[in-house]
Amino acid sequence: MSHRIIAMGDGLWDLFPDGPRFGGATANYACHASILGGEVFMVSGVGKDDRGRALLKVYQKHEVNTELIQEVNDFPTGIVTVELREKGLPTFTIGENAAWDNWVWNEEIEQKVKSADALYFGTLGQRGQSARNGIRQALKIAKASQIPRILDVNLRAPFYDDALIRESVILCSVLKISDEELQRVAQACELNSSLSDNAVLVELRTKFQLDIVVVTRGAEGAVLVSEEGVFEQPGVPTTVVDTVGAGDSFTASMTLGLLAAKDSSEILGEACKVAAGVCSHAGAVPH
Numbered sequence: 001m002s003h004r005i006i007a008m009g010d011g012l013w014d015l016f017p018d019g020p021r022f023g024g025a026t027a028n029y030a031c032h033a034s035i036l037g038g039e040v041f042m043v044s045g046v047g048k049d050d051r052g053r054a055l056l057k058v059y060q061k062h063e064v065n066t067e068l069i070q071e072v073n074d075f076p077t078g079i080v081t082v083e084l085r086e087k088g089l090p091t092f093t094i095g096e097n098a099a100w101d102n103w104v105w106n107e108e109i110e111q112k113v114k115s116a117d118a119l120y121f122g123t124l125g126q127r128g129q130s131a132r133n134g135i136r137q138a139l140k141i142a143k144a145s146q147i148p149r150i151l152d153v154n155l156r157a158p159f160y161d162d163a164l165i166r167e168s169v170i171l172c173s174v175l176k177i178s179d180e181e182l183q184r185v186a187q188a189c190e191l192n193s194s195l196s197d198n199a200v201l202v203e204l205r206t207k208f209q210l211d212i213v214v215v216t217r218g219a220e221g222a223v224l225v226s227e228e229g230v231f232e233q234p235g236v237p238t239t240v241v242d243t244v245g246a247g248d249s250f251t252a253s254m255t256l257g258l259l260a261a262k263d264s265s266e267i268l269g270e271a272c273k274v275a276a277g278v279c280s281h282a283g284a285v286p287h
Contacts, residue, residue: 002039003039003259005116006112007030007040007043008134009135010044010078010125011030011044011059011078012055012077013077025154026125028249029152029249029251038252038259040063041068043068043103044070044100045103047072051076051079052077072099075099076098077099079095081093092156097128101127101128102128110141117147118258119150120150122152123164123165123168124154127159149171150176151171151172151174153178166188169208173212174210174211174214175208178217182197198230201214205226211226213226216275233272249275
C-alpha cells in the first residue's frame, strides 16, 4: 500500500535560456515522491492561464493528485527566471505574488492532512500570507497526530528572515538543509557559531527534538543525524548536466525511506543515488 504524502507549496515554471521547464521545490518533490511510489497530493495554486493548465498536465503525467490545487483568480501561475553558472549551478529570479502564494485553507485540505502519512513543506512556500496560514494549519494538525513533517529549507532572498526559519524548524520533525544554508539556519536558531557542521546538525536535532536532520553537500554527498547516530555518505559519481531538482529528489527519497522504516544509512545511501541520477539529465523531473 502506498504512503500518502501531502506536499504544500510552490509549483511554477522555471524559465531557462532555452525555454520553460516545470519547477518549484515542492512541485519537484511531489513528482519525485510519486515516481518513487508515494501517493502524493499537491496543495498549491495555479492561475487561470495557459501556464497553469500546462502545470496541471505535468503533475498528472507523474500521477500527482491535483484535486487540492486551487485555480486562483487575479494571480498568475508562478515563474522563475533561471540562469546557469559554471558547473550547471543555477541562479534564480522569482516572480512575486503568484497563484501559489494565494491558495486558501479549506475543509477538503484539512481532511486529507488528517489521513496523511507525511507532510512536506518549505520556507519559500510560506512567502504569501494565505499560503503560510494554510501550511501552519496543516502542521498544527500533523504535529498533534504525530504525522512526520518534512521541512526542506530553500532560502531565496529576500523571501525569508530569522523568524520564518526558526518557526519552520520548530514545526517540523525532519529537517533537510543544503550545505550553503547550514550556517544561516544555525544563526537563525541561535546556535553557537563556532560549531562544526556535524555538531550543528546534532545540536539542531537535540534543541528542536527532531527525528532526523540532514545536510546535502552537492558532489560531496550528505550527512544524516538520527537517534541511530551520525551517518556520512560520500558523493555518488555522475556526469553533472544541471543540479536543478537534485535536492528535491533527495528529500522525496528520504521521505519514502523514512515511511518504510528503513535504517538511517540505507535512507541516506538511496537518497544520494536518486539525487545523482537527477543531476545527470537536464531539468528537475523526467520529461
